[in-house]
Amino acid sequence: MHTLLPFILAMIAGIVLLNMLAKKLKIAYPILLVVAGLLVSVIPGIPYIQIDPDLIFFIFLPPLLFEAAWAGSFKEMKKWWRIITSFAFVVVFFTALSVALITNYFIPGFTIAIGFLLGGIVSPPDAVSTGAIMKFVKIPKSTAAILEGESLLNDASSLIIFRFALIAVGTGQFIWQDAAIGFLWMVVGGVGIGLISAWLFIQAHKRLPTDTSSDIAFTLISPYFMYWIAEEAHASGVLAVVAGGLLMSLKRLTFLTSASRIRGYSVWELFVFLLNGIVFLLIGLELPDVAAGLRADGIPMSTAICYGVLVTVILIAARMISSYGAMIFTYLFRRKNLPHATSLKRRMTMPLLLGWTGMRGVVSLAAALAIPLKLDNGEAFPHRNLILFITFVAILLTLLVQGLTLPMIIKRTGLFNSYIDDEGEAETRQKMKIGLKQHIHQFLKSKHETEWQGNESMAKFIQQWEERAKATEADTWMNDRTKGIFLEMLESQREYLVELNKDPKINEEIIREQLYQLDLEEERLRVV
Template identity: 35%
Template sequence: MEHIELTLLGLLLAVVGLTALARLWNVPYPILLVIGGSLLGFVPGLPSVELDPDLVLLVFLPPLLFNAAYFASPRDMKLLWRPITLNAIGLVLLTACAVAWVAHTLVDDLSWAAAFTLGAICAPTDPLAATAIARRLGVPARLVSVIEGESLVNDGSALVIYRVAVAAAVGGSFDLLDAGWEFVANVAGGIAIGALVGFALLPLFRRALADPLISVTLSLAAGYLGYIPAEELGVSGVLGAVTVGLVLCWHAPTITDPLSRLTGYAFWDVLVFLLNALLFVLVGFQLHEVVTHQERSLALLLGLGAAVSAAVIATRLLWGNTTPYIIRALDRRPKQRLLRVGWRERMVIGWSGMRGAVSLAAALALPLDFPERDLLLFLTLTVIFATLVVQGLTLPWLIRTLGIEDDGSPAREELHARRAATEAAISRLEELREEEWTRDSTVRLMRKNYDVRQRRLAQVAGERSFEQDGEDLGEHTDARARLTKELIDAERAIVVALRNEGTISDEVMHRLERELDLQELGIAAYRREPSVAPDGAA
C-alpha cells in the first residue's frame, strides 16, 4: 500500500469528523459512518486499499463478538429464548434463501452457491444503531433484549451458512444433506469449544485480579482463544468467541476487581468503536474500485441493490408478522401468553433489523478470486445503507407513531437493587459498630449518609412524601454532589498549579488526578438514580 502514513491519518480523521457530526445531529454514529465511508472512495487522489481476505474475519470478528457477548444478559436470553432462537436461526435461513433467490434470478450466471453466500452475508443483524435509538426513545427493555440477543446468536448461524456457501462456490459442489449436518456440527462444536475455553480462563482471570493491565489484555485474547481453535477444528469460531464471552460475562463479578472493570470498560468502548468505524471507512476506500471494475451500469447496480435490500427488509417484516401466530396456535400455555407482544412491538423489532460490521467483514473476507466478488461487496454495502440509513433514520418516527413507550421495568429493577444494596450496607454497618477498629464518629457519619439515601429511594418509590422528610431529598443529593464537585475542581486546580510551578512532578500530579477523577465518577454514578412513579411507571 502506497503512502500508508497518509492513509492511516486519513482514516482516523474521517472517523473523528463523521463521529463528531453524528454527535452534533444526535444520530447513532454507524449511520454517518456508512454514508461518509461510501462517499470517501470517490474522493479524487485517495490511494487504493487492498485488504487480505484471510485476515479480515480474524482481526475484526473475535473482539466484536466477544464484546457483544460479554455485555449481553444471559438472564434475558434465557427468558426470551424462543423469539431469539426463531429469529437467529429460522429468520436467518429464510433471509439467506430469499436473498439467494432474488440474486440468482436477477444476476446472469450467478451460481446458487455465490447467491447463498450473499444471502448469508446479508442475514446477520447489527444492534448498535437500533438499540441506541430504542433506549433513547424509551422502548421497553424486553424488545431491546430481543434485538440484542438475536444479533448475538444470528452472527454464528449466518456465518456457518457463509462458510458452507463459500466452500461450495469455490469447490463447485453442494449437497443439502451434507450442508445440514455440517451446520449442526459447526454450531455444536463452536459452542462446546467456547465453553471449554471460557471455563479454562476463569482461574487465569482470578490470578490476574490485582493487575488491570493483565486482566484487560487477557479479555482481548479471550475472543481469539475461542475463535481460533474452533476455526482450526473446522467448527464455528464465531460461536466459540460468543460462548467464551457469555461464560466470562456470568462470572465477571467474581473474577475482576473495580479497577480492572473501569479500565476494561474504557478499553472496550474505544476498541469496538474503532473496529466498527474502520470497517465502514475501509469499505468506502474500496467502493470506487468496486464500481469501476463492474461492467454493469450504475443504474443496473443500484436496481440490483434495491431488489436485494427489499428482499432483506420484506422477509423480516413478513416473518415477524406470521411466525408468532403459528407459535400461538401451537402453544397456548398461560405462561407463554404473558410473553406475547402486539403487532406494534413486532413492527419495531422488524424495522430494527439493521446490518453492519459483521456483514461488512464477511463480504471483505471473500477470496479475491470469488465469483462476482465486487458485485457481492457492492450489494452488501447497498443492503447496509438501506437498512442502517433508511431504517435507522425512520425508526424514531415509527416508534413515536406506534406509541411504543417504556414499561418502566429497568427503572424498577434498578430501584429495587439500590434499595437492597442500601439495606445490606446499613445492616453490615450495625454489625461492625461493636468492632474494636471502628470509630463511633465514623459509624454515625456513614449511618447518616445511608439513612439519607434510604429515605431518598423511598421518595422515588412513592413510599415517602417530601412533607415527611421536610425536603426533596433528590435536590439534597444534587446539591451535595454539586458541592463535592466544586471541591474536587478546587483540589485539581491547585495540584495542576503545583505541577506547573515545578513544586511536584508530573507523576505525582497524575496519581492525585486519577484519585480525583475516580471520586468525580463516583459522584456522577450516585446522582443517576431511577425516576419511578408510585404506580411503577417511569
C-alpha cells in the same frame, strides 16, 4: 508507507469528527461514515486500501462480537431465548432461502448455491448500526434484549450458511448428510471451545500475578484466541467468541479487579469504536473499486443497482414477514412468553420495530470481502464483483432508508411510550438504593457488635448510615442541590491539586492518582 500512514491517521481523525457530528445531528454514526467513505473515495490521489480477504474475519469480528457479548445480558437472553433463537436461526435461514430463490430466478447465471452464498452474506442485521440508532429513541427493555441477543447469534448462523454455500459453489455439489453433521459440529464445537477457552483465561487471571495492564491485555487477546482455535478445529469461531464472552462477562467480578474493570471499559470502548469506524468507512471506500470490477465484467451499472434494490427489498420483506409470523405464533401457542404490554394492539406493534431494525453492516461487509478471488481449480469465482456490489447496495440502502426513518417512526407514532416493562424502572432503582443502604447499616452494626466494640469513630459512622437507611427519597441527603455542592467541591479539589502540583518537590504521580479518585467519585455521584 509514507503516504498510507497519514491517510490512516486522517481516517481515524475523520471517524472521531464524524461521530461528533452524528451526535449533534442525532443520527447513527455508521450512516455518516459510509457516506463520508463514498465522498472520500472519489478524491483523486486517495490511497487504495486492500485487506487480505482471509484476514477480514479475524481482524474485525472477534473483538466486535466479544464486546457485544460482554455488554449483553445473559439473564435477558435466557428470558427471551425462544424469540432470539427464532430470529437468529430460523429468520436468517428464511431470509437466505428467499434471497437464493428470487436471485436464481431474476439474475442470469445465479445458481441456487450462489444465491445462498449471497443470502448468507446479507441476511444478518448489524448490531452496531441498530445500537447506534437506539441511543436516540426509547424502546421497551424486552425489545432491546431481543435485538441484543439476536445480534450475538445471527452472525454465527449466517456465516455457517455462507461457509456451506462457499463449499457448494467451489465443488458443485451439496451433500445434506455431511452438511447436517458439519452444522452440528460447528455449533456444539464452537460453543464448547469458547467455554473452555474462557475458563482457561479466567483461571489465568485468577492464578497469575496479573495487574491492570495484563488483565486488559488478556481480555484483548482472548476473543482472537477463541476464534482462531475454533476455526482451526473447523467449528464456528463466532459462536466460540460469543459463548466465551458471555461466560467471562458473567464471571467478571470474580477474576477482574475494580481498576481492571474501570480501565478496561475505556480501552474496549475506544478499540471497538475505532474498529467499527474503520469498517464503515471501508464500505464507502471500497464501493467505487467494486463498481469498476462490474464494468470490467460487462455488467451495466443500472442493472447492478436494480439487483441490489431487489435484494434489499427481499431482506426487508422477509424480516417483516418473519417478525409478524413469530409474534402471531407466540400469541397463539405460547402467549405467556409475550413481552408485557398494555394492549394487544401494542403487542402487535413490536414486530414493526423488529422488522425495521434490519440494517446491514460489519458482518456482511466482512463476509463479502472474504469471498476468494479464484476457485480451487484456478477459475475466477463466479459473479464475485456482482455479489460484492449487491452487498454494498444492501448495506447502503438499509442504513440510509431504515436507519434514518426508524427513530422518526418510533417518535412520531409513540408506539412504545407506555410499555409496562419500563414503568417499574424508577421504582426498581429506588428499591435497590434503599436496600443497599439498609444492607450497609446492618453490616456495620454486625461488625461493631463483634469486632469494633468501644470504637467511637465507628459508632458515629454507623449512626450516619442509620440516618441514611431511614431517609426517604423526599428527604434523602443526596438530592439535586446537595449533588451540585458535591460536584463543586470536587472541582475545587481539582483546582487545589493542580496548584499543588506546581511545587517541584511534589511527586506528580501522587497528584494524578488523587485526581483519578476524584474522577471516580464524580462518576459515582452522577449515577446516584
